[in-house]
Amino acid sequence: KQEVTQIPAALSVPEGENLVLNCSFTDSAIYNLQWFRQDPGKGLTSLLLIQSSQREQTSGRLNASLDKSSGRSTLYIAASQPGDSATYLCAVRRSYGGSQGNLIFGKGTKLSVKP
């Protein structure tokens, strides 16, 4: 059974710091891995999607890496801003029996960036 774990559960940093969020998964047979952002009481916004054959993806100040063999992904946020404050969720799509809409999520990391 695929399980996704995110560490830490919560993180508070001062503005301007670079930070890393971690995601691990128990079954390396994934189709892809996706990072989402969720603001309080809101839906999810896709940030980055990494296919199983890729090692990393970048978008602006965000960089996500994937090491499928070790079952790990990291989300790197450069020069953090108060507007980055949100919960960040990691989700995997299984290679077998999964689909684009059938994802397995971690519990998320709640990030707070202090001005």
Add this chain to the structure above:
Amino acid sequence: DAGVTQSPTHLIKTRGQQVTLRCSPKSGHDTVSWYQQALGQGPQFIFQYYEEEERQRGNFPDRFSGHQFPNYSSELNVNALLLGDSALYLCASSLRYRDRAPSGANVLTFGAGSRLTVL
């Protein structure tokens, strides 16, 4: 271009009642997936609808049922509500076959959710 819209945004029910939540997918999308997100937890996959049929289902009891209409909109029904059904219910839409989508159009898109409280 409207994204995924869900209704109602908030609702309160009592144990044993039934609830219907609604979702309109993003324009151009034909597949709808439903998730349950309890407080402090990640979303859990309930089921997915395509061509008006349930195609995949997560580990949820039969009290959870759904429907997809010809215009691709969808409903989630929960019968015999329990306190533990209190959660944010998220709808996500996508296009089933990627090769039919213009570049960048086939992104899994989530709605803002329906917050259900069971008393």
